Amino acid sequence: MSSIVIDDLHVSVADKEIIQGLSLEFSTGEIHAVMGPNGSGKSTLAKVMAGHPDYQVTRGEILMDGVSILEMEPDERSRRGLFMAFQYPMEIPGVSNANFLRAALQARLPEGEELDAIEFYQRLYQKMDLLDIRREFTGRAVNEGFSGGEKKRNEILQLAMLEPTFAVLDETDSGLDIDALKVVAKGVNTICGPGIGILLITHYQRLLNYIVPDFVHVMSEGRIVRSGGKELALELESKGYDWLKARKPETVGAN
Amino acid sequence: MTSTELSSILSGPRQSPAPDWFRELQAKAWEEFEAEPFPARGNELWRFSSVKNLALDDYVAAPVFSGDPLSLARPRQFPEPAGRMIFANESLVRAELFSPALESAGVIFTTLADALEKHSDRLREHFMAQSARLGSAKFAALHKAVVQAGTFLWIPRGVEVRNPFEVFHLVQGDWAAVFPHTLIIAEDNSQVTMLEHFVSSNPDERGLGCAVNDLVLKPGSKLNYIGVQEWSRNFVSIQVNSTVAQKDSAALNLALNFGGKYSRLESVSRMIQSGARSDMLAISVARDEQEFDQRTLQDHQMPDTTSDLLYKNALHDRSRTIFSGLIKVEPGAHRTDAYQKVRNLLLSDDAEANSMPGLEILADDVRCTHGATSGQVEPEELFYLKSRGINDLSAKRLIARGFLNEVVDRLPEERLSEYLHQQIEARL
Numbered sequence: 001m002s003s004i005v006i007d008d009l010h011v012s013v014a015d016k017e018i019i020q021g022l023s024l025e026f027s028t029g030e031i032h033a034v035m036g037p038n039g040s041g042k043s044t045l046a047k048v049m050a051g052h053p054d055y056q057v058t059r060g061e062i063l064m065d066g067v068s069i070l071e072m073e074p075d076e077r078s079r080r081g082l083f084m085a086f087q088y089p090m091e092i093p094g095v096s097n098a099n100f101l102r103a104a105l106q107a108r109l110p111e112g113e114e115l116d117a118i119e120f121y122q123r124l125y126q127k128m129d130l131l132d133i134r135r136e137f138t139g140r141a142v143n144e145g146f147s148g149g150e151k152k153r154n155e156i157l158q159l160a161m162l163e164p165t166f167a168v169l170d171e172t173d174s175g176l177d178i179d180a181l182k183v184v185a186k187g188v189n190t191i192c193g194p195g196i197g198i199l200l201i202t203h204y205q206r207l208l209n210y211i212v213p214d215f216v217h218v219m220s221e222g223r224i225v226r227s228g229g230k231e232l233a234l235e236l237e238s239k240g241y242d243w244l245k246a247r248k249p250e251t252v253g254a255n
Numbered sequence: 256m257t258s259t260e261l262s263s264i265l266s267g268p269r270q271s272p273a274p275d276w277f278r279e280l281q282a283k284a285w286e287e288f289e290a291e292p293f294p295a296r297g298n299e300l301w302r303f304s305s306v307k308n309l310a311l312d313d314y315v316a317a318p319v320f321s322g323d324p325l326s327l328a329r330p331r332q333f334p335e336p337a338g339r340m341i342f343a344n345e346s347l348v349r350a351e352l353f354s355p356a357l358e359s360a361g362v363i364f365t366t367l368a369d370a371l372e373k374h375s376d377r378l379r380e381h382f383m384a385q386s387a388r389l390g391s392a393k394f395a396a397l398h399k400a401v402v403q404a405g406t407f408l409w410i411p412r413g414v415e416v417r418n419p420f421e422v423f424h425l426v427q428g429d430w431a432a433v434f435p436h437t438l439i440i441a442e443d444n445s446q447v448t449m450l451e452h453f454v455s456s457n458p459d460e461r462g463l464g465c466a467v468n469d470l471v472l473k474p475g476s477k478l479n480y481i482g483v484q485e486w487s488r489n490f491v492s493i494q495v496n497s498t499v500a501q502k503d504s505a506a507l508n509l510a511l512n513f514g515g516k517y518s519r520l521e522s523v524s525r526m527i528q529s530g531a532r533s534d535m536l537a538i539s540v541a542r543d544e545q546e547f548d549q550r551t552l553q554d555h556q557m558p559d560t561t562s563d564l565l566y567k568n569a570l571h572d573r574s575r576t577i578f579s580g581l582i583k584v585e586p587g588a589h590r591t592d593a594y595q596k597v598r599n600l601l602l603s604d605d606a607e608a609n610s611m612p613g614l615e616i617l618a619d620d621v622r623c624t625h626g627a628t629s630g631q632v633e634p635e636e637l638f639y640l641k642s643r644g645i646n647d648l649s650a651k652r653l654i655a656r657g658f659l660n661e662v663v664d665r666l667p668e669e670r671l672s673e674y675l676h677q678q679i680e681a682r683l
Binding site for chain 2: 073
C-alpha cells in the first residue's frame with residue numbers, strides 16, 4: 001500500500017496565502033472527495049501537488065510513501081506515479097494526442113528502451129472505446145478544438161494510459177452535461193481499485209452519485225474544516241456550504 | 256576538372272551549348288549583375304540583414320563530386336515519387352520518370368540543358384520572366400548568367416500527377432558555388448507537386464547556393480512546391496521564388512529551412528487573374544548563430560484573388576530571423592482576400608526575431624489581415640506536458656515540433672505531410 005501525507009501545508013500565490021495549514025492523508029485503494037465553495041483553495045491544492053511553478057509552499061510537507069515531493073519537478077512527480085487531471089486542460093497545437101501519450105509513456109521507460117508501437121495503439125484504442133472517444137482523436141492536436149466534455153474525457157484517457165498510483169481529479173465534473181459526466185465516471189470507476197488512490201476535487205455533490213467516495217473532506221479558507229464518510233456530501237448538498245461557515249472550524253485528520 | 260582548374264564564379268557568364276537567345280540572355284544578365292550594387296546596410300530591402308555575408312570573391316565553380324552522391328540522397332528520398340532527378344555539384348547523376356503513363360501523357364521532366372535544346376520556345380517564354388523585386392536582383396542576374404543545373408517540368412493540360420516529382424541538388428567542396436534552377440509550368444487544369452532538396456555533403460564546408468524557382472500556373476491548375484534547404488551551416492543561401500497564378504489556379508509553396516549560415520528567401524506570388532490563389536508557407540529552425548532572412552510579396556493584381564501566408568520560425572541559441580512581407584492589392588483588385596501571419600517561437604533568451612509586416616491596399620472591399628507574434632514557450636503548456644512525466648527539454652522540443660508541424664499540416668496530401676513530419680523530426 002502506498003500513501004500520500006499532506007501535513008500542515010501552507011501555499012502562497014503571488015504572496016497571497018491560499019492554503020493555510022491543510023492536512024490530509026490518503027492511500028491506494030481509497031477514493032477521497034475534497035469539496036468546498038469557490039475560493040476555498042481546492043484547485044490550488046491540486047496544482048501544488050502536481051508542482052505548478054507559480055505556487056509556493058511556505059510551510060508543511062507533501063510526502064509520497066514517506067518521501068517529500070516538494071523539491072521535485074512536475075515531470076518527476078508524474079513518473080513517480082502522481083497524476084493530476086486538469087480542470088482546464090491545455091491545448092498543444094500541432095502535437096497529436098497519440099504522440100503526446102507516446103512521449104509520456106516513453107518518459108517512463110529506461111534509457112535506450114523504445115515503446116512498442118503496436119502494443120501502445122492496442123491499449124490506446126481499448127481505453128478510447130471505454131471512454132467513447134472516436135479513433136480520429138489520436139491524430140488530432142492535443143485538446144485543440146475539443147469540446148469541454150471531450151477535454152475532460154481526454155484527461156481520463158491519459159489517466160487510464162499512464163496508470164498512476166495516485167490521481168488528483170480537479171473539478172473533472174465541471175462543465176459536463178449528465179451524459180458526459182456518466183462517461184467520465186464510468187472511466188474513473190474502471191480505473192479504481194486497490195492499486196490507485198484517488199482524490200476527487202469537486203464543487204458539487206453530483207459527481208459523487210456516480211463515483212462513490214470512501215471519505216469526504218470539506219475545504220474552506222485553505223484548510224480542511226470537516227471530514228467524514230460519503231453521507232457528508234449529501235448533508236452538504238441539502239444544507240449548503242454556509243452551514244459550515246456558520247460553524248467554528250475544527251481541524252480534523254482524514255482518518 | 257581538378258581543383259586547380261576551378262574558376263572563380265566572378266570570371267564571367269558560362270559558355271554552354273545553348274540557343275543564341277539564351278546566350279544573349281546570359282551575356283546581358285552578366286552585365287546586369289556587374290551593374291547592380293551589392294546590398295548595403297542602408298537599403299530598406301536589406302534592413303536588419305547581415306549583408307557582410309554576401310561577399311562573392313572566394314567562391315569557385317563546384318568541382319567534380321567525389322564519392323557516392325546517391326547515398327546522400329537516399330535517406331531523404333520520398334518513398335514513391337513520380338520522377339526523380341539528382342544533381343551532384345551541378346552535374347546530372349540520375350534522371351528517372353517512374354511511370355510510363357506520364358511520358359505518354361506528354362509530361363516533360365528534364366534538365367534545363369535538355370529543355371534548351373528540345374523545348375526552347377517554352378523556355379524562352381518563361382525562363383526567369385519575372386524580375387526579382389525584393390532585393391536580390393544582383394544575385395538573380397548572377398544566377399541567370401551562370402546557371403547550369405536545372406529542372407524543367409511541364410505538365411500538359413488536364414494531366415493530374417498525384418505523386419511528387421523529386422529533385423536533389425547535392426554539393427561538396429569548400430567554397431563551391433551552385434545555382435540550382437527549377438521551372439515548372441502547369442497547363443490548364445493540371446495538377447503537380449515538386450519536392451526539391453538542397454543538401455551539403457559536409458556540414459562544415461563553406462559554399463554558396465543561389466537558387467531560383469519559377470512556378471507558372473495556367474487556368475485551373477494546382478501546383479505544390481516544397482523546398483527543403485539543408486545546406487551546410489557555413490553556407491550562404493539565396494533562394495528566389497516567383498509564382499504567377501492565372502485564373503482559378505492554386506499555388507502552394509512551402510519552404511523548409513534548416514541549413515545555411517545566412518539564408519535569404521525571397522518569395523513573390525502574383526495573382527494575375529481572378530480566382531487565383533497562393534498559399535505561401537515556410538518553417539525555419541534556427542540554431543547557433545544562423546540567420547534566416549525572409550522577404551515576401553503577395554501581389555493581388557485582379558479581383559477575387561486569395562493569398563494566405565504563414566511563416567513560422569523556431570529560434571534557438573543566438574540565432575536571428577528577419578521577416579519582411581507586403582500584401583499589395585492593386586487598383587481594381589476588389590474582393591481580395593489576403594492573409595499574412597508570422598510566428599516566432601523564441602527558445603532562447605539570446606535569439607532575435609525581427610518582423611516587418613506590411614499592407615498596401617489600392618482597391619475597395621478587400622479583406623486583408625496581417626500579424627506577427629513572437630513569444631516563448633507558454634509556461635502553462637510546458638507545465639501540462641511536464642505533469643505527464645515529460646522532462647523539460649523533451650517538452651520544449653515537443654512544443655516546438657508541434658508549432659512547426661502546424662504549417663506542414665496545411666499540405667493537401669497526407670502522405671507528404673507525414674513524410675515531412677519525419678524529416679523535421681530527424682532534424683530537430
